[in-house]
Amino acid sequence: MEYIPNILFLILLIAGTGFFVKNSKKIIRNIKLGHKVDASDHKKERWNNVIRIALGQSKMVVRPLAGILHIIVYVGFIIINIEVLEIIIDGLFGTHRIFSSLGSIYGFLIASFEILALLVLVSVSIFWLRRMVKRIPRFWSKEMTKWPKNDALYILYFEMVLMSLFLIMNAADTHFQAANSGNIISQFIAPLFSSIDTGTLHLIERSAWWIHIVGIFIFLNYLYYSKHLHILLAFPNVYYGSVQPKGKFKNLESVTNEVKLMMDPNVDPFATPAEGAEVPAKFGASDVLDLSRTQLLNAYTCTECGRCTSNCPANQTGKELSPRKIMMDTRDRLEEIGKNIDLNGEFKPDNKQLLDDYITREELWACTTCNACVEACPISIDPLSIIMDMRQYLVMEQSAAPNELNVSMTNIENNGAPWPYNQMDRLNWKDEK
């Protein structure tokens, strides 16, 4: 009988991590539905970005208050997780605070965990106030209703509860309080329990311990359903992020081949394609399967913070476009396709696509390609590349550009300028008064 808690813990550990691994595999499978990307270039710069942008949070502090609060939560999350290691060992082997044999080092560690736990609790509460009381506009835009709104709040509540449980667990641990080492915060909570008898106090301590670790496993598995995946995906996402100047838009190889053929005077225009010649690729993207793996990883990584949208000139002047929504739609559609595959073994066409069913043409045509969204993202997500791919589909596969643009493009084709001026007149300005 005395091993029942250990066995229960083992089951919890296996179930918690097993379920997480299963869902992680789904995410990886879904991301791999996208086109392969070659990120073998600029290795040094990519690692630099990971260190600076992801680990170092350099872009978070562009908005100082949110940035600093976020760094506290981030550091707290990483450091306090050392404690989870002890919890797991204790849970499996029935020990109690196995690392306490480290003596004063242990006291120092726990003290720093406690301070961080309190700081995280405060930071997360300020996040909640910013969202719910100050009602910062980017948290209340159109796409932030229902699940996206609740998701954000659940994450904050989770963190509040987990940090509180950690402190209560320490405060209710009579041995730990008696040792008086590392209880830098919990010593102020302990007096609240002074009138409670030892048995009940032990029960409180055990309950806090169990709820805390169960909570951590629930949170781990909640990630898959939530925008909170960034705590893991931000790192690869930054690695795969662009290392080119933002103004450099990708070159479409498939078009290059065709243009070269067109411009080659030796090509027989009436030749039948060679046997087994590749079918020309679809130009641009109408659905998530036309996007690259980086773009799909971007979608899973997005935390819906809305910095992109709050910097978007189109969005700020009341247009439909919201770069954050582009990312959210991409993920939603990808999840839909993933579920379709789970159900049918392979993707069965569902008469839906990213274009029109999720992202409207009006949104796509509102973009000025100014790169403000790309610049604003703290973890190198690129909504603009998806907008551009979808424009390419509209123009090259559907000839569905707005009419004025068609006129401009015809001008470029005919007379080498977006306006109807004769190319021969390009130097007339020289002699004009």
Next chain:
Amino acid sequence: MSEALKVPTMAEFLAQGKQPEVLFWVGCAGSFDDRAKKITKAFVRLLNKANIDFAVLGAEESCTGDPAKRAGNEFLFQMQAMMNIQVLDGYEIKKIVTTCPHCFNTLKNEYPELGGNYEVMHHTQFLKDLLNEGRLKVEGRKYKGKRITYHDPCYLGRANSEYEAPRDLLRKLEVELIEMKRCKSNGLCCGAGGAQMFKDAEPGDKEIFVERTEEAMEVKPSIIATGCPFCNTMMTDGVKVKEKEGEVQVLDIAEMIINADEL
């Protein structure tokens, strides 16, 4: 203004068996748009003044394809690019300067993958070098102490991280440079990029250029300086909408440098 502009073409250079130091890529706006043509001429006058051995392509220049690419027409873009590369390579061009950040970005970043490799400079970078090398001097002090704000063109700033060259030039003019709330990497677009210049804006509650002009007005400048013919058009329109033409001018930095001598 009286002296005639010296604007040799590449064809003329070739006929003489010579190669210019730099090719001035004028761009479509710079060639055809009445406002932008003034920027073109101002820059040419500076080139003449500094005795720069430059040439233009004239009738052999064609759209870089930037608006086509941003509109999603990769085909048209690449057709334009490859034709231009043939012309540029035919003349063995090594170095290009342009007054348009869109041409600048496309030539610099998007032509190499199609085989066109050149050293490409924006005119503010080029002018900065000329001043630093002492080949050109800012003589007049017309703008000394004037309140001037600089609007960052997206395709020079965020797209290519060039925020300082234009500001350095303004400092050389001894202006009182006042930054807008959103500037440099955080600068707000004028609304023209991504082929928006050639279409009506999508429905919304405000034009982007009005939003940007209002922001510029907040710092009460006498001049809004910029380095892009499209930004110039947008900001000029914004000043008109706000009925501030009497108080605020929109000028390219090249125009300011050449005007600085005229007191």
